[in-house]
Amino acid sequence: MSENILEVRHLKKYFPTKRGLLHAVDDVNFSIKKGTTMGLVGESGCGKSTVGxxxxxxxxxxxxxxxxxxDDIRKYDREKMRxxxxxxxxxxxxxxxxxxxxKSIFESIAEPLQVQKIYQNKKEMEEKVYELMATAGLARRLANSYPHELDGGRRQRVGIARALALNPDFLVLDEPVSALDVSIQAQVLNLxxxxxxxxxxxxxxxxxxxxxxxxxxxEIAVMYLGQIVEKAECKDLFKYPxxxxxxALLSAVPIPSIDYHVDRIVLEGDVPSPIxxxxxCRFAGRCRFCKEKCRHETPELKDIGNGHMVACHFVGEF
Ligand SMILES: Nc1ncnc2c1ncn2[C@@H]1O[C@H](COP(=O)(O)OP(=O)(O)O)[C@@H](O)[C@H]1O
Ligand SMILES: [Mg+2]
Known part of the structure; x- marks a missing residue:
């Protein structure tokens, strides 16, 4: 057994469209160790949600x-997958x-328990729902409220309680705080x-x-147009992007605590079509350092030390 809970290898998702095959996820590889967090970042449309x-x-x-x-879950039949x-x-x-x-908050959180028929006993199920509410930081009095009566942070806590209902090992958090006010973001991240x-x-x-x-x-993996272009331990990524x-992404991060200082790099050119x-290199058209080779040869992810992987022909040369 490896210590990886999840590993994806050569993961691809091509959507057929009228204009051709849309390469939403194009040969993505990574693994995540048990109990850790991998951040997956990149601009809108680069394929993050599709990976999830x-x-x-x-x-x-x-x-x-x-x-x-x-174990390759793509080979599982319906029952095993369920x-x-x-x-x-x-x-x-x-x-x-x-x-x-x-559905009330109570009903929403009870739903996964009912679908998977976890409890025969109604009382036990009710207790579990209240326990999940407490875990997610939701006051018991909100049990009979409806989603529209809650603020964004509490609604997201309901989403979290639901996700935890079946004692999962692994969670995909798809922009879980992006719709929330900045003040509430920190609370949900802490949770x-x-x-x-x-x-x-x-x-x-x-x-x-x-x-x-x-x-x-x-660890953090940076995606660009369906591919991972850089992957590293979090501190290395911020120190040696x-x-x-x-x-360019880092230069746009508006926080003072950042370790990496450059003038803001404005990305030129449009995001090319994934079709x-x-x-x-898919980044060639917007890259400040683009050379002839970049327009013809796809760069592979290469280890530049300590497992820091970069897909660039000229890494370290600029
Ligand atoms: N069901 C679908 N059919 C066709 N194209 C899709 C579908 N889902 C996503 N896409 C396309 O795949 C690409 C990646 O989308 P997505 O994974 O949602 O990106 P992100 O989450 O990074 O914003 C986008 O170009 C998007 O338009
Ligand atoms: Mg998305």
Whole structure:
């Protein structure tokens, strides 16, 4: 047994569209150790949510392996997947959209327990729902409230309570605080960290915002147009950002505590289309250091030391 709870290998998702194949996720590889957090960052549309959905098999991959405790869950049949899904859960950005507005908070949190038929005894189930509410920091008096009566932070706590209902091992957190006010973001992030410690949870934390993942992540993977362009331990990524795209992202992070200081790099050019991408580095058209080779040859992720992986032909040369 490896200590990895999750590993994806050569993960691909191509969506057929009228204009051709959209390469939403294009040969993504990473592994996450038990009890740790991997941050997955990149601009909107780069494929982060698709990676999350593929891992839970909410969307079926085009190709690749998804190893959960060293076992490829893509090979599981419906029944086996139904069982495994208890252990793999997701928290979405917009709890309002992911909650049923006609269900009370109590009913929403009870739902996964009912679907999986965990409790025969009604009293036990009720106790479990109240326990989950307490765990997520929701006052008991809110049990009979409806989603529209709660603020964004509390709604997200309901989403978290639901995700925890079946005692999962692994959570995909897909922009869990992006819709919240800044003051509430920190509270929800703290809750996620506490829960991780108490329950030994493992997270894939998706965000378009590097400053959000900075404190919670052990490792960070930076995605650009369906591919990982840089992956490193969190502190190394902030200290030695090595892909021109990561450097540009970091230069835009508006927090003073950042270790890396550059003038703001403005990304020029448009994000190219993910439909039928041409060979070469996908960042070439926007890269300050682009050379001829970059337009023809796709750079592989290379280890530049200490497991710090960078996909750039000229890493270290600029
Ligand atoms: N069901 C779908 N059908 C077609 N294209 C999709 C579908 N879901 C996502 N995409 C496309 O895949 C790409 C990645 O989307 P997504 O994973 O949502 O990115 P992110 O979460 O990083 O913003 C985008 O170009 C998006 O338009
Ligand atoms: Mg998304």
């Amino acid at each position: 959905r593929l891992i839970l098999r909410l969307t079926e991959a085009t190709d690749g392996e998804i190893l959960f405790y060293d 069982h495994t899904r208890r252990r793999l859960q997701i928290v979405f950005q917009d709890p309002y959209a992911s909650l049923d507005g006609r 996620m960290e506490q829960l991780q410690e108490q329950m030994g949870l493992t997270y894939l934390f998706i965000s378009h915002d590097l400053s959000v993942v900075k404190h919670i992540s052990d 090595s892909h021109p795209y990561t450097q 039928n991408p041409s060979p070469g």
